[in-house]
Amino acid sequence: MGNGQGMQFVKDNNDTSLVPSAGVAVQLVPKESDTFLPSPVVKNVNGQDINGTVFCYLPLPIHSGLPVHINGAFAVASNRRRLQEKLEDDKSCYGVKWNEVLMQDSVCSAYLSLLEDVKSLVPDEGSYKFHLLWPTISNVKQNCLPLMKSFYEEIVNGEYSLFSNGVQWVDINNVFFLDPEFRMESQIGDASFEVFQMLYGRGNAIIDLPLDVLQSFEKCGLKKEINARSYSKSKFFHECFFKNISRIPAHLRDVLTLYALDSRDFNLLIKQYACIPTSPSGQTLKCPSQLVSPRGEAASLFSPSDGRFPSGNEDSYLNFQRLAKLEQLGMVSGDLPWSEVAERAESIHELNAADSNAALKRVKALLTFMEKKIKRRHPLSPANCLRLMKAKFLPVLKKPTNFPLPWRGDALQAVRRYFSHPKKCSWRRKSTEYVALNHWLGCSFRAMLKSV
Numbered sequence: 001m002g003n004g005q006g007m008q009f010v011k012d013n014n015d016t017s018l019v020p021s022a023g024v025a026v027q028l029v030p031k032e033s034d035t036f037l038p039s040p041v042v043k044n045v046n047g048q049d050i051n052g053t054v055f056c057y058l059p060l061p062i063h064s065g066l067p068v069h070i071n072g073a074f075a076v077a078s079n080r081r082r083l084q085e086k087l088e089d090d091k092s093c094y095g096v097k098w099n100e101v102l103m104q105d106s107v108c109s110a111y112l113s114l115l116e117d118v119k120s121l122v123p124d125e126g127s128y129k130f131h132l133l134w135p136t137i138s139n140v141k142q143n144c145l146p147l148m149k150s151f152y153e154e155i156v157n158g159e160y161s162l163f164s165n166g167v168q169w170v171d172i173n174n175v176f177f178l179d180p181e182f183r184m185e186s187q188i189g190d191a192s193f194e195v196f197q198m199l200y201g202r203g204n205a206i207i208d209l210p211l212d213v214l215q216s217f218e219k220c221g222l223k224k225e226i227n228a229r230s231y232s233k234s235k236f237f238h239e240c241f242f243k244n245i246s247r248i249p250a251h252l253r254d255v256l257t258l259y260a261l262d263s264r265d266f267n268l269l270i271k272q273y274a275c276i277p278t279s280p281s282g283q284t285l286k287c288p289s290q291l292v293s294p295r296g297e298a299a300s301l302f303s304p305s306d307g308r309f310p311s312g313n314e315d316s317y318l319n320f321q322r323l324a325k326l327e328q329l330g331m332v333s334g335d336l337p338w339s340e341v342a343e344r345a346e347s348i349h350e351l352n353a354a355d356s357n358a359a360l361k362r363v364k365a366l367l368t369f370m371e372k373k374i375k376r377r378h379p380l381s382p383a384n385c386l387r388l389m390k391a392k393f394l395p396v397l398k399k400p401t402n403f404p405l406p407w408r409g410d411a412l413q414a415v416r417r418y419f420s421h422p423k424k425c426s427w428r429r430k431s432t433e434y435v436a437l438n439h440w441l442g443c444s445f446r447a448m449l450k451s452v
Contacts, residue, residue, distance in 0.1 A: 126166025296333030
């Protein structure tokens with residue numbers, strides 16, 4: 001009987017011949033174990049699938065475009081071949097108004113009640129699509145548009161729990177979905193949906209909403225209401241993915257991060273959030289500004305264990321174009337500030353204790369790097385200068401074979417140790433003081449060291 005709109009129409013027009021009642025029927029397909037599954041009403045006419053029929057107690061030769069049959073005391077044309085329609089020269093059309101009221105009120109109420117009832121019939125393993133019996137703008141005929149509009153308005157009001165993720169039935173206030181076009185993207189649609197479920201699925205139903213259902217909400221003037229439950233690609237990456245990236249499994253995280261890296265739309269997010277996996281294992285995430293390009297001049301000052309190189313292969317983060325993009329977003333390639341140069345000098349002492357050969361290679365690379373930096377006239381602050389003077393990174397002359405006296409040059413030494421004595425030393429002095437391998441030092445670097 002609806003919510004009273006039809007009854008009020010009868011009272012307002014003092015027409016007791018009008019009956020504000022309606023019914024809706026759906027096809028039930030028999031399944032195993034004496035069970036039935038609701039199915040859309042479809043029949044083939046001349047090779048075309050035509051949806052539900054309109055009944056006025058008896059079937060009319062009118063197809064509604066609905067996946068259900070509808071029955072009501074409609075106002076029909078005299079030949080019973082169509083519902084009454086307003087003609088161009090009609091000042092008013094009582095029957096057309098009645099049909100509209102009946103569709104919006106009694107038929108809609110019966111439709112929604114039917115959908116609530118069939119929930120008890122559907123399997124609970126998730127195979128049944130909740131929207132299977134919903135009206136859609138692509139199918140519904142003109143004469144049933146008032147019914148469709150009323151249907152979606154009632155859904156938005158939140159009084160019916162007709163959305164399902166295959167586990168639970170909820171109303172619109174507890175449902176979220178990805179924009180259908182975004183969801184269907186072959187490259188990231190599935191990964192995005194899985195991440196979306198993981199982050200927002202607790203207490204909510206994460207669903208797939210077909211595009212034609214979304215368009216039906218919008219056609220009924222409910223775009224604002226339905227978009228409040230929707231996540232576009234931009235909204236997903238801004239509000240969901242990057243903010244929670246540390247919680248996302250690596251195989252999903254990398255698919256979405258690489259997509260964002262290949263796009264031009266998410267540069268600020270990539271710069272802002274630690275999202276690039278780093279060497280040696282790829283477990284630690286860092287911002288591009290914290291990275292060093294493995295193909296750049298500065299790479300020789302680092303080892304994979306320092307955690308500064310992007311982790312991956314040429315199909316992922318070490319792809320040439322992606323490395324170039326990371327450099328644009330702040331990854332170090334050809335130069336380092338003096339503060340990092342000083343830190344690299346300080347790292348050599350610890351590296352030498354673990355691997356002396358690796359330490360010597362880093363010393364050579366560091367001295368070459370500093371020589372070039374000095375030639376470029378990059379100013380060195382007093383604080384960084386002091387750090388370099390204290391850092392134990394310069395190699396010293398090895399003890400000659402069969403030298404009889406004790407030899408102190410068995411380790412890397414600080415710059416100030418090296419310059420505390422003349423370059424030309426006696427054998428005796430070499431046995432008690434430190435002498436650097438002077439041939440490693442370029443002229444510019446030696447001049448700089450003397451000046452500090």
